Amino acid sequence: MASYLIRRILYMVPIIFGVMVITFVLFFVVQSPTAMAKRILGPKAKPEAIQNWLHNRGYDKPRFINTQPGATWWDSQFVHQMKALATFDLGYSDATGESIARMFRQGAIPSLLITVPSFIFGFLISLSAALFFVFVRDSRTDLFGVILCVAMMSIPIQVYVIFGQWLIAVKTSYLPAFGFYLSGASTIKFLVLPVILYTLADLGGEVRLYRTIFLEEIHQEYVKTAQAKGVSPARVLFVHVLKNGMISIITLVVASLPFLIIGSLVLENFFGIPGLGNLTVNAIRTSDFAVVRTTVYLGSLLYLVGLLLTDICYAAVDPRIRFQ
Amino acid sequence: MNTESNFSKNPKLLLEVRELCVHFPIRSGLLSSVQSVVKAVDGVSFEIAPGETLGLVGESGSGKTTVGRALIRLAPITSGDIFWKSDDITRLPESQFRSLRKEIQMIFQDPFGSLNPRLTIGSIVGEALEIHFPELNLKERKARVAELLNQVGLLPEHTRRYPHEFSGGQRQRIGIARALAVHPQLIICDEPVSALDVSVQAQIINLLQDLQEQMGLSYLFIGHDLGVVQHMSDRIMVMNEGKIVEAGDCKSIYQSPQHPYTQKLLAAVPTLA
Numbered sequence: 289m290a291s292y293l294i295r296r297i298l299y300m301v302p303i304i305f306g307v308m309v310i311t312f313v314l315f316f317v318v319q320s321p322t323a324m325a326k327r328i329l330g331p332k333a334k335p336e337a338i339q340n341w342l343h344n345r346g347y348d349k350p351r352f353i354n355t356q357p358g359a360t361w362w363d364s365q366f367v368h369q370m371k372a373l374a375t376f377d378l379g380y381s382d383a384t385g386e387s388i389a390r391m392f393r394q395g396a397i398p399s400l401l402i403t404v405p406s407f408i409f410g411f412l413i414s415l416s417a418a419l420f421f422v423f424v425r426d427s428r429t430d431l432f433g434v435i436l437c438v439a440m441m442s443i444p445i446q447v448y449v450i451f452g453q454w455l456i457a458v459k460t461s462y463l464p465a466f467g468f469y470l471s472g473a474s475t476i477k478f479l480v481l482p483v484i485l486y487t488l489a490d491l492g493g494e495v496r497l498y499r500t501i502f503l504e505e506i507h508q509e510y511v512k513t514a515q516a517k518g519v520s521p522a523r524v525l526f527v528h529v530l531k532n533g534m535i536s537i538i539t540l541v542v543a544s545l546p547f548l549i550i551g552s553l554v555l556e557n558f559f560g561i562p563g564l565g566n567l568t569v570n571a572i573r574t575s576d577f578a579v580v581r582t583t584v585y586l587g588s589l590l591y592l593v594g595l596l597l598t599d600i601c602y603a604a605v606d607p608r609i610r611f612q
Numbered sequence: 613m614n615t616e617s618n619f620s621k622n623p624k625l626l627l628e629v630r631e632l633c634v635h636f637p638i639r640s641g642l643l644s645s646v647q648s649v650v651k652a653v654d655g656v657s658f659e660i661a662p663g664e665t666l667g668l669v670g671e672s673g674s675g676k677t678t679v680g681r682a683l684i685r686l687a688p689i690t691s692g693d694i695f696w697k698s699d700d701i702t703r704l705p706e707s708q709f710r711s712l713r714k715e716i717q718m719i720f721q722d723p724f725g726s727l728n729p730r731l732t733i734g735s736i737v738g739e740a741l742e743i744h745f746p747e748l749n750l751k752e753r754k755a756r757v758a759e760l761l762n763q764v765g766l767l768p769e770h771t772r773r774y775p776h777e778f779s780g781g782q783r784q785r786i787g788i789a790r791a792l793a794v795h796p797q798l799i800i801c802d803e804p805v806s807a808l809d810v811s812v813q814a815q816i817i818n819l820l821q822d823l824q825e826q827m828g829l830s831y832l833f834i835g836h837d838l839g840v841v842q843h844m845s846d847r848i849m850v851m852n853e854g855k856i857v858e859a860g861d862c863k864s865i866y867q868s869p870q871h872p873y874t875q876k877l878l879a880a881v882p883t884l885a
Binding site: 508509510512513514515516517518519520528531532535606607608 | 681684685686710711713714717718720722725726727728729730731739740743744774776787790794
C-alpha cells in the first residue's frame, strides 16, 4: 500500500510539470509580459514604470534558460516560478499586489459554502431517485423519469440561474437575487438559491447515470440467484444491486470531491459570490498571470488527488481489487 | 384439453408441468408494438417423482434453461399449469410463492456471474437461511453455514472469503451449498458443470449424486452434454425449438432414438473409437 501510494505520487510530478509548462507557454510566449504590464498599468504608462513592473515580478528575466554571460542557467522566469509553486510560495497578484494565499483562503469559504451542501443534497437525491426509477423500471413512471432527466440535463445552468432568480427573488422577494455577505447565520439567505440551483442543474444527468449503472447490475446473474433464494425485490435492490452499483458510483463521486473547493465559475459570476470560481474568471479577464498560474497549479493538483482517491476507494469497496 | 392433473393417478408425484408456454414478445418501432413472438418454451409437459432425476437435453437456444427458470418464476409464464405436490402454483401471488422457494432451488450454469462479488461466502449461503429460517440466531446460522460448506467439500473458514478467491469448481460447490441451505426437495440444475474442466465436472457430478442419495433429492438436470445427462438421469427429455420431441427412460433414448432430432443429437456426440 505505502509503496503504491509513493509510486502514484511520483507519477504526479511529471504531469503537473507538463501542465505548468503549457500554462507558462500560453501566457508568456503567446502574449508578452510587456503587453500584460501595459494592460494592467494602463496605455499611458511610462516605459520606466513598465520596466519597473516587469523587474519587480522577475518577468524581465529570460524565459526558460539563462544564457547571459556571468549568470547561472537556472536564473530564469520558469525555474523561479516552478520553485515557488513547489514550495507553495504563491506570491502576490499581478493586478492588485494582494497576497494570493490570502485571496485563495478568502475565496475558498464562499465556494465551499455553495458546493458542499449542493454536493450532499445532489448525491442523496439522485441516488434515491435512481433507485426509485430502477425499482419501477419499464413502467410509465420510469419512462417519465427518463424524459424529465434528459430535459433537465439539456437545459444549461444559466437558464436555471436566470429563471430561479426571477421566480424566487424577483417575483416573491423572499430571498436576495444577487450578492453575498459572510456574517454568521444570516449568510444562509444568500446561499439558499445558489445551492438549490446548483443541485438542480446537475440532477438530471446524475439520476440518469446512476439509473443506468443500477440497471446494468440488475440484469446480472447474481440477481437471479438472489431471486431464487427468495430475496424480496426491495432487498435485491438495496442490498445486492446497491452494493455493486456503488463501486462505480463512489469512484465517480470521489473523483469530483476535490473540485468542490474551486467552486462554480458560472454560478459565482451570476450571483456575485466572491469564491474561487469568480476569482479565476476575474484573473483571466485582467491578465493576472500570478493568480491564473496558481489556480491552474492547484486545480491540476486537486485533479490528481481526486484520481488517487478514486483508486484508493476502488480497493476499499471492491473486494476483488487489492493494491499490488 | 384435459386440465385434470396426473396427481389423481400418481399421488406421490412431486412436480407436474402441463402445457407450459413461455413466449417473449419482440417489440420494436416508435410505439414498441409487438412485431413477433419468440416461443422459447411451447407446450412442455412433464412430471418428476421424489428422488428422481429427470434429464433435459437440447442444443443452445432450445429453451431448456427457460423451462428451469419458469418453474421458479425467473422467466414469465405465458400459459400452462405447474403443480407442486398436487397444488396448482402457477398463479400464486409472489408473497405466497416465496415460501415455495425453500422447496424448489436452482443451481446456475455460470459459477462466476451467479455469485454476488460483494458478498462473502457466509452471506451468500446464510442469506437464504435468514429469509426462510428467521428463527435461527446468528450463531446457529453460522453453524449451519459451516455444516453446509463441509457437506459440499469446502472448509468452514471459507465463510469470510469472497467469491473471486475460489476456482470454478469451488464456486459451483458454493452454489450447491447455497441451494441446499433451505432443505429443498427439488433442485433445478441448469447446466451445472458445462463451465467447468472435465476433471472438475466429474467431482461435481459425484457430489450431486452423493447428496441425492443422502437427502433423497429430486433433480431436473438440464444439459447439452449427453454423456453427463445420461450418467445423472433416470429419464430423459429431448428438447428442440421450445418443444419436447422425445421423452423416455435413459436406455431407450440412447439405444433406439425415435425422433430424427434425437438421432442427430446422438450422432454428434464425439466418441473415442
